[in-house]
Every structure is written in C-alpha cells, then in structure tokens.
Amino acid sequence: xxxxVVTGNKGPRVRSDCEVRLELRSxxxxxxxxxxxxxxxxxxxxxNLYREGLxxxxxxxxxxxxxxxxxxxxxxxxxxxxxxxSLIKTDKNWLPPLLEKNIYSSARNRFxxxxxxxxxxxxxxxxxxxxxxxxxIILDLEDSVAPAKKHEARFLVRNALRQVDFYGAERMVRIxxxxxxxxxxxxxxxxxxxxxLVPKCESGEQIREVxxxxxxxxxxxxxxxxxxxxxxxxxxxxxxKAFEIAxxxxxxxxxxxxxxxxxxxxxxxxxxxxxxxxxxxxxxVNAAKAARVQPIDSVFSDxxxxxxxxxxxxxxxxxxxxxxxCIHPRQIQVIKAAFAPEKxxxxxxxxxxKAFREAEEKGLGVVSIGxxxxxxxxxxxxxxxxxxxxxxxxxxxxxxxx
Amino acid sequence: MANKxxxxxxxxxxxxxxxxxxxxxxxxxxxxxxxxxxxxxxxSSCADYPDNGDKRVSNIREALVKAGIKDxxxxxxxxHFRNGDLLANMLFDAVHELGxxxxxxxxxxSFPCHEHLIQYLDDGTIHHIEGSMNGxxxxxxxxxxxxxxxxxxxxxxxxxxxxxxxxxxxxAVIGAPMADPFGNANGLEGDSACGLLGFAxxxxxxxxxVIVVTDNMVPFPCIPWQIQGNYVDFTVEVPxxxxxxxIVSGTTKITKSPDRLLLAELTAKFCDAxxxxxxxxxxxxxxxxxxxxxxxxxRTLMKEKGxxxxxxxxxxxxxxxxxxxxxLVDYILDGQTFDLDGVRSMRENPRHVWTSPFTSYNYHGxxxxxxxxxxxxxxxxxxxxNFNANVVTHSDGYLLHGIGGWQNCLFSKTVILPLxxxxxxxxxxxxxxxxxxxxxxxxxxxxxxxxxxxxPLRKDLMDAVRNSxxxxxxxxxxxxxxxxxxxxxxxxxxxxxVIAAIKWVDGTVIxxxxxxxx
Numbered sequence: 001x002x003x004x005v006v007t008g009n010k011g012p013r014v015r016s017d018c019e020v021r022l023e024l025r026s027x028x029x030x031x032x033x034x035x036x037x038x039x040x041x042x043x044x045x046x047x048n049l050y051r052e053g054l055x056x057x058x059x060x061x062x063x064x065x066x067x068x069x070x071x072x073x074x075x076x077x078x079x080x081x082x083x084x085x086s087l088i089k090t091d092k093n094w095l096p097p098l099l100e101k102n103i104y105s106s107a108r109n110r111f112x113x114x115x116x117x118x119x120x121x122x123x124x125x126x127x128x129x130x131x132x133x134x135x136x137i138i139l140d141l142e143d144s145v146a147p148a149k150k151h152e153a154r155f156l157v158r159n160a161l162r163q164v165d166f167y168g169a170e171r172m173v174r175i176x177x178x179x180x181x182x183x184x185x186x187x188x189x190x191x192x193x194x195x196x197l198v199p200k201c202e203s204g205e206q207i208r209e210v211x212x213x214x215x216x217x218x219x220x221x222x223x224x225x226x227x228x229x230x231x232x233x234x235x236x237x238x239x240x241k242a243f244e245i246a247x248x249x250x251x252x253x254x255x256x257x258x259x260x261x262x263x264x265x266x267x268x269x270x271x272x273x274x275x276x277x278x279x280x281x282x283x284x285v286n287a288a289k290a291a292r293v294q295p296i297d298s299v300f301s302d303x304x305x306x307x308x309x310x311x312x313x314x315x316x317x318x319x320x321x322x323x324x325x326c327i328h329p330r331q332i333q334v335i336k337a338a339f340a341p342e343k344x345x346x347x348x349x350x351x352x353x354k355a356f357r358e359a360e361e362k363g364l365g366v367v368s369i370g371x372x373x374x375x376x377x378x379x380x381x382x383x384x385x386x387x388x389x390x391x392x393x394x395x396x397x398x399x400x401x402x
Numbered sequence: 403m404a405n406k407x408x409x410x411x412x413x414x415x416x417x418x419x420x421x422x423x424x425x426x427x428x429x430x431x432x433x434x435x436x437x438x439x440x441x442x443x444x445x446s447s448c449a450d451y452p453d454n455g456d457k458r459v460s461n462i463r464e465a466l467v468k469a470g471i472k473d474x475x476x477x478x479x480x481x482h483f484r485n486g487d488l489l490a491n492m493l494f495d496a497v498h499e500l501g502x503x504x505x506x507x508x509x510x511x512s513f514p515c516h517e518h519l520i521q522y523l524d525d526g527t528i529h530h531i532e533g534s535m536n537g538x539x540x541x542x543x544x545x546x547x548x549x550x551x552x553x554x555x556x557x558x559x560x561x562x563x564x565x566x567x568x569x570x571x572x573x574a575v576i577g578a579p580m581a582d583p584f585g586n587a588n589g590l591e592g593d594s595a596c597g598l599l600g601f602a603x604x605x606x607x608x609x610x611x612v613i614v615v616t617d618n619m620v621p622f623p624c625i626p627w628q629i630q631g632n633y634v635d636f637t638v639e640v641p642x643x644x645x646x647x648x649i650v651s652g653t654t655k656i657t658k659s660p661d662r663l664l665l666a667e668l669t670a671k672f673c674d675a676x677x678x679x680x681x682x683x684x685x686x687x688x689x690x691x692x693x694x695x696x697x698x699x700x701r702t703l704m705k706e707k708g709x710x711x712x713x714x715x716x717x718x719x720x721x722x723x724x725x726x727x728x729x730l731v732d733y734i735l736d737g738q739t740f741d742l743d744g745v746r747s748m749r750e751n752p753r754h755v756w757t758s759p760f761t762s763y764n765y766h767g768x769x770x771x772x773x774x775x776x777x778x779x780x781x782x783x784x785x786x787x788n789f790n791a792n793v794v795t796h797s798d799g800y801l802l803h804g805i806g807g808w809q810n811c812l813f814s815k816t817v818i819l820p821l822x823x824x825x826x827x828x829x830x831x832x833x834x835x836x837x838x839x840x841x842x843x844x845x846x847x848x849x850x851x852x853x854x855x856x857x858p859l860r861k862d863l864m865d866a867v868r869n870s871x872x873x874x875x876x877x878x879x880x881x882x883x884x885x886x887x888x889x890x891x892x893x894x895x896x897x898x899x900v901i902a903a904i905k906w907v908d909g910t911v912i913x914x915x916x917x918x919x920x
Contacts, residue, residue, distance in 0.1 A: 037827075
C-alpha cells in the first residue's frame, strides 16, 4: 500500500501555495517539518492547523514536510486533505468555513460580458480575482490543470468556493469531460456554485446527463435555487449541434465557443482576424438567439495586446455575441467597455424611444424621426440598448438600484 | 559595551551611542536643529597640485596610499552604477591588499553586486557600513555578523551627516563615466554612462581627499563638469567601472502584474478625484514597477484633461522622458537616471536637469525641493494603524532595503503609498511597524486593492474624494480585512542586539534594527 504522497506546488515562481509531503508511519507520532516564508508571523498557527487536520482524519503517526510560499489557511487545508485522501479512504471532508457573503444566487439574464478563467490548482490567482470586477469567475478544473493534479485541484477549488470572496462575480466552475466531470460535480456543487461550464459539447444529451447528475447532488444536499449551465462548443460536430445543445435543458443560459479546439478540429490555424471561424461563430450566435440564450465568444489569447483585444471584442459584439472569456484580469475592463453601448448608439436609441413614446401618446400608428420611418424592430432594439445602458449606469441621472 | 537605550519621541527604544559616537534620539518632525558652523574640509592650496593639471596616478592602490589611507578611516563610494558597480569591489580589494583594517565604509547605497565585500567584513578590513543596504549585505548584517552597527540614512540625511560633521569622510572615491586628468567629471558619456553624479557631490566638496576613477579619460576639459576637478586630489584610469546592462537595467519596467496595475490605476484615480491632477502640478517619479505604472495612468488622465505638469522630480527613465518630449511635463528634475533614454535626454535636453541631494533633500539647506512637490507615490514594506511606515525591513525582521530618498519625499504635499494589502500571506497593514522609518503624520494615503485609507489629519483629502466612487475605508478596517485573510500575525518580540540604526532626515535616531533570530 502506498504510504507517501506529495501534493501542492513549490519552486522559485510559486506563490501563495505550499507543497505537502505526507508519509504515514506505524509509530513515532506526528512529526511536522515546516519551511515557510511567513514562519516568523504564522509558524505556530500553520503547524497547529496541520495537527488539527491530521487529528480530524484520525492519523496518529506521520511525517509531514511542508514547504510554504505564503499559502493562506484554505490552501493548506486543501493540500493536506488531498494528501490524506490519496493514502486513506475516508468520507470525512475537512471544510473551511463558508463565508456568508459567498452565499448569493445568480440570474438567468445577468450580464456575462467578461468571465475570468482561474486555473484550478493555482491559488495565487484566486484571492484578488474578484477585485478586477469580472462578471463571472471560472474556477477551472479542466484544461488549465495538469492530469496528475486533477485530484488535488478539486479540494482547492472547493475550498476557494467557501473561502474566497469573489465580490459578487457569478461563481462558475468548468468541469472535466465525461465521468471525471461528474465526479467534479460532487466536490463543488455543495458549495454554492452558480453555473457549470461543460466543455467540448457535441450533443444535447451530454448536457441533459450533466444536469441530471447535478440535480441528484443538489437534492442529496438539500440545495435549492438555480444552477445554470454554459456548454462550450469546441468542435465541428458541436457547431452542427449548436441549437440542440442550447435548448437541451431549461437552465442553459449561454453557449460559448472555444476556438482553439475548434480550429484544431478543422485543421486550420487560428488567426486574429478569425475568418476561419466566421461560420462557426455565426452559427453559434444564431442557435443561441433561437434558443433565447446568450452567445459567448472565445478567449483572446495575446494578453499583452489590448488594442487587438478591443478590436476583436468590437467585432465580436457586432456579430451578436454578448460576452467573451478572459484569461488575464486586465482584459476585463477592455471587454466590458467594448460590449457596453457606445455613446452614439445610446443617443440614437434614446431618440428613437422618445419618438416612439410620443407617437404612442398621439395615437399614431407610425413612428418617425424627421422624415425617416422607424420600424417596430428598430424600436425594440433601441429599447434593449437602453435597458443595457441603464443596467450599466451609463445614462446620466440614473442610479443603480441593484 | 553597555549602550544606554532611551525611548525617542516616536516611542521607539533607540541607542544613544553608535560605534562610539554619540547619537541624538528622534525628537519629532522639524524639531532638531543643531547650531554652530557647518563642517569644513582642510584648507588646500593649488601650489600643492601639478601646474599642468594632470593629477593622474597609476592605480587605485597608489591613489589610496597617496591619500594617506590608515586604519579606521572613512571611505565613501556612490551607487550611480547601481547593481552594475565594479568600483567598490576593486577599491576594497586594494584596501585589503594594503593590509588596512577597520574602515568605515560610507556608500550612498550598496547593492547585491557588493556581496564580494562580505569577506572584508569577515576579516576586519571593513568595520561597518553606513549606507543603505540592498540584499546580501543586509542579510549578513541582520544576522549580527558585522562588527559595528550599521547606520542607514536617506539621501538627504547623508548630505546632512556630511554637512554637520557627523560623518567626516577621509577619502571619497568617485566613479565617473567621463573625466579629465584634472578631475572634472560627469556621468553622461562612455560605456558606464549613468546620467548624473549627484550622490557624490557632497563627498567631492567635503571629503579630505577625493579620488576620481574613470574608464573614459578625455583631455581637459570634461564638459559639463558635474563634479568639479578643483575638489579632486587624484585621478585614476581603470579598464572598466561597471556593467552597462546592470547600470541602466531593466528594473525600470512597468509592472505586468494585474494586481499592481489595479493599485496604480486606483492611485491615479485618487489623485484625479482629490484635485491633485491639475494644470501645472508636480509629481515625484519613482523607479518601482507600481510607481512607473502610476505615471502611465497619469499620462492618460493628463491627456484626457488637457493638462501638463510643471515638473517631475526623481528618477528618470524612458517613460518620463517620453512625457517630457510629448510636452506633458515642462521639466524633469532628475536625481537618478535609470535607463539610456534618461541618459540621452539629460545630455540633449536642457529641460532635463540634473539635481543632487543638496537641492532636492538636504536638511541643512535653506529649504529644499521636496516640499514643493504636489504628490509623491512611494513604496513601503509595512504600514501601521497610525500610518507609520517601514521601508527597510521585512516582517521577519531582515534588513533588506535602503531608505534612498524615501524619507525626504515624505515632505511632499501629498504622500501616497500604493501597497498590496496582502502579499503571499504577509499583511501589509499591522498594529506596529517592525521598523519605523517614516512618521505617520507625513503619510497621507494608503492605497490597497481592497480600499483606500486616508490619514485623518488630511480632512481636506477626505472631503475632496467624499463624492467619488473610490473605496475609502479606515486604516483599521483595512487592517482587519488583512487579518481576516491572513490570520492575526504572531507577536514578534525581538530583544536581540542592535545591528543597525535608522536615522531621520535631521540625523536623529528614529529606530533601531535588531539581530534576527535564526
């Protein structure tokens, strides 16, 4: 039987994390060796935390080597629990307290302009993520986590859901594909997740299965309230099935496209102009609108080029997308600004709606500005722009009531 | 060896004697004003110097011998070459070869490249260091290995110590990227070009013997003469003074860290909301990544508002130079040049002016420039709930940074410290700073990613930003938030021996640093 395991990370570039080496022994009691950047300030409390953890799992004899680069307590807890559960079988979960302010729900139609990916096994990026005001944060268990680290990432993501304040961002988790993904759900769903991203979707059946599994877990844990889904379409087949996926279950609120995998599937290069994915993107937008869900564009991967990001986001908006993924916090404001209505656009909308109201009052059947006739869909679109602007506090004199 | 400790006006237990010299405890901001005449060097007569103006000697060792080097003397050097300095190492190799002991080394700052000198601290060539320490030397001193007590001063405080006679420099060794045989020197041209030589100005004027060392000797006259040859005793040619890539190094890059950029953005927004960013304002520009980023946010805001700054004071680099060249800043009053764009601009642009700690910071001048600056954005390792700040030690007690011009810049009209509230579990706002370097009454605003605290003494700033959407909190609230995230730090009580004294700008002792427990 295996009796030694190592979890977590260390190294010159590792921050806010720790590496834990746990060796179970048959005697000799508990020996803890702590190397820590913050030993002078927190040495005793770190050692005590580990003792408490070992005691919780009923471990009486072990050697623990901890190499700490400034991990917060919830990270230490996740690393230890992952180590323990690699060596012994137990049903107990060593949970840090759930912050009260982390209990909030989401809404079907909330904005999803920007959603920030956080690699699920990298604690240093988690703590301040919400401060950059993304519409959503995604704790990612899928592609950003190395296969060997999948197990420990689940504990870290779970603890982050309980302990990290994301300042009102929609709380999202991207699970793995298939069985691994269903297991992921067990770990995260009891800890107030708003939305699950399902990667590499190619059929409606896939989403129905995830939704069924999720419902079971929520029921078992007596959790009520909505859990939303955002399927990610990343293949030629997925694109063909976009509408089926978007309308698979009622709690799908958005569908996203993943262009790295999609272009790979097509066997073409992904370019900044994106001509190679024009069909897929338009198909996705159309399917989403038909199913009354939000179409969300892929991430933009050059994090240093804010101008190109701005241009890409503007194009994305012009296609009908209602958001993009972010892989760097500095992308958030650029994307938000690009998806918000422009000044001219807003002024025009205000003018149109004003003309519409006046026509209504006068009992006129036809709306016109000057000599130009305004069709009902134009009025409808103008109203949507104003609604958006109101929610974003872009109309002078309006205040935010949320 | 009993050194009486007293509590100074800031409530810190400090020494009353440093390496056998009497020390005055800190008395409060602007309270200590020594009387009498300034220190003056020996009278020299031109009859004693060569008529042809050629003061060259063959090497550093010979220059030291001719300067009359003896055990226990004070030798000064300067940090214009920063982490690319080769001179201090060469110098002490020569001192060591001569068998000289117990030197008081008085650098304007030391860097990791001076790790080479640890052997000379070990063998007694150097008795102790009086100057800012960055990195390995700080670690060495922190662990109690140096014979004497280190003394840390600000750039202005160094000038003060020279002028009021607290430090008598026996031999000043000035590295010059360009010099003539007479001793005129500047930092503008040559392989080791570093911009200006302001930190050596006091030494040239007050040291008993002055040696100029260059790797770029030109025929008389060396123009401009930032250092005047009339103060210089000997000149020496060496093949190489510094490593150019380290002199004008990449330390001056704008941070890419999203969290630091957020801090910088908040800081710039604060300055805007507080009404600081108005036409004709002035600012202190630093070399740290966050400080540089603030400058870039300033640039954007200034363009939007159509305003320009009258002057920027401090370190220059390509970002600041481009603001000068775009007409966003009328003048750069440069104290330290950080990159080749800065050096070029200083050489070519009459609006890019070289300054010295005398003009900018000196306590014994009839005023200085620091209080004329509208806003200074500075760093710190810790701040406490009374806005006191630490800039030299880490929370674990290690002395790892110098003071630089930091204390002097606290006299700016508004002082802002943008600091991450939590840095890998290290909370930046605590009950009491490990080492006091700057009194809270001079520190106006702490900007963190989780909120902005304004010193209650600055009601005007509070009123100015009241109606903004900035996240203003009390410093107590910020401290509690940091503790919620990190946990409450364990109390560190250190009664180890005193290894360093921290001077205030007027020469009084504001705090001491004790040996770390290893």
